[in-house]
Amino acid sequence: MSPHSAPEPSIQDQYSDEKTYKYGSSAYYAYLFLAQDTQKDIKLLHAFFHEISNVLYISTESSVARLKLSWWKNEIEQLFHGKPEHPISQALVATIKKYDLKKQYFDYIVESVEMDLSHNRYLDWTSLKNFCTMQSGAFACLITQVLAPTNEQNIRFAQKLGVAIHFTHLLRGLGQDATQGRIYIPMDFLREHQIKAADILNAKYSDEFRVFMQAQGNYARQLFKEALPYLAPESRQALRPCLIKANLCLKLLKALEKDQWRVLDKGISLSPVSKLLTASKVWLSQGRYFGM
Template identity: 70%
Template sequence: MSNTHTPSSQYRQEKSYKHGSSAYYSYLFVSEDKRLVIENLYAFLHEVTDILYITSDSSVARIKLAWWKEEIDKLFHGKAEHPISQALMEAVKTYGLSQQYFLYIIESVEMDLSHNRYLDWTSLKNFCTMQSGAFACLITQVLSDTTETNIRFAQQMGIAVQFANLLRKLGEDAAQGRIYIPMDFLREHQLKAADILNGKYSDEFKAFMQAQGHRAHELFTEAFALYANLNKASKKELRPCIIRAKLSLKLLKAIEKDQWRVLDKGISLSPLSKLFTAAKVWLLG
């Protein structure tokens, strides 16, 4: 799997995770061949999910997503045309990547096009399962054996990471007119969608975010419990997933310490903090 610098490889790198990001540190210690595949998987994820934000016409966005469904079919028949899917052709065979997980990710963006609100946890969980859960399963297929227990862990960890990220990006998404946190969660705390869209802070908002933070911790606890039941080899191979989770939790704690001010500002971890967490998990498990 060559990483020769070409216009196509540069494009994939630009679409993949950035140097210094949480994803970068999560896979920092993975072997080069597997890390290259993971970078290409992230490029696919961003290429598809960005359609939601860079295409103002929903009908055009649906045409692009339909094209990607056809492209994934071509990928699994060894006839990929896009630079990103071409780069994944060898990985599909080497790691037995599942075509369905790619399609779930595309379908999750179609869900976003259909509505910019989620009424309840069931609908949001379904979205997270199809997007981040499916993506985590692809990563797991690269890192370890595709066993039922490994996939269950990956899916749950993907859901937890995405929900925590949705809390972090609440204001950023609101600026796009989107609210991912279920409407019934808002009603439980006497909040309205307009409160989020207008960046309104209040005691009710703080209580609401504390409740969502608690929910995020519960999701991670469920994922860690599944990880604890994996065999020794799988635990070692899937340490990058734990690094990703630990970084999400660390960022969640930083946001909580900042009084949940996610509507008008961004909070991030320092590179040194990320590196320390990644090295600690990699060395100590």
Template identity: 35%
Template sequence: MTPDQYCEDKAAQSGSSFYYSFRFLPQAQRLAITALYAFCREVDDVVDECHDENVARTKLAWWRAEIDKLYAGAPEHPVTRALVGPVQTFELQREHFLEIIDGMQMDLEQARYNSFKDLQLYCYRVASVVGLMAARIFGYEDKDTQKYAHDLGIAFQLTNIIRDVGEDARRGRIYLPVEELQRFNVPAADLLNYRETPEFKALMLFQIERAEQYYDKAIAQLPRVDRKRQRTGLVMAAIYRATLDEIKRDGPEKVLNQRLSLTPIRKLWLAWRTWWFG
């Protein structure tokens, strides 16, 4: 199996919305973004699948060393071998890969965030940095496109947090800021025991509204000159916003006990429509 095929399989197995948005890209960009996504999956899986924190820390340290090997021209893992070309072609920064790993390590070091400001650092590392790297792969002329990529990454991560509240609670993690839990009178115990209360529903509607504001802000900041090049990000935004709409329509309190996901057919339809018609 070639490194590129390994990354393709890794992306396809995830069933992620991101995978569907890659399908319309030219080959060089598609291989690059697929390799970047596979890297994110690999380091995310370290945290999600390792039950021993010491083992997880050791694996993340290995990935940091592997990034050093990538930039020294001697990578060992199929994903980093697949990234050799994209790193050179699209001038991807070493620091950004390390920031992503730092974000994953935050999951080993804290399971609560006191304020939204605290949560923003986590969102930046695990999502905005990926957005900035993706924007380089897609290409842009106007530097303001970086602001769009940053805020779109925040919007994506907030959507993930909303969608995965129940799943994260089962892992003992609560990403919703403590200050906001207190403001809406939602004890952490309600999340950990999956109680769908009116207070929790109001809290989730607030979270959804903030995510929607980040989508609106991001799209508004995308310069017209770069809109066509950044269509892949717009495809992802369409799929993620549709997911957010479904959560709101179905009842946002239900995220505690179910994980909503769009069907593959709907994701493909949204991807096709957004790619060709915006």
């Protein structure tokens, strides 16, 4: 190797690069303007998150998935005692120390997947909100700890924003989840609009379904509005990546509306150009742009 060539990436770096967010994804554009060192730390957190959340999808047997999650619970204990075994955990040691990341948020993410193994339906918003808070809310708290000072207001903002983002993604992924027998929209929301679970599982469209989905889209927007008051003015600039994610979700909701909520048999995504323009607007406005 020449003295000016880049060092070979470690096994841990290679593993995390495979597992983290991909080029062109919403996450990619959310963190695009950050310093390289900060991006690397966030990529590690995404790699951990994907490693845990994917247990639900790559393990066909519930018992196998539970064994994997049990192993990860122990691995998190080992990680915070400085004795991790997994490549991602080993890479996270320095990041956890640098930002004083809290163990409880790693635990919550594992527990949320355990919860998902026990439910393919959520009876009401309270139970679904609890799941979203433990998974995406906890993950958003970890990201926020990297980007901004850890205080109660920033954590509350992260939790609420994580729920809003997660619910938006659940709306977009309704059809894909249904192919696995899962419906994440609360059952009482369905009953309120006289929508049958079988209609979603069988990808059956109707005028009633579109009215129902529009109501869910409006509710998602309300969740974003509820998060914003917790964003402290002094943290707005530091938390621009979180605001980029929020703006991309709001833009996605508009795209879903325009497509008449055809989420049961097709996937809707924003174009890379659209993502880049939105991310640039948020970044250059110092986080003041919010496309409600």
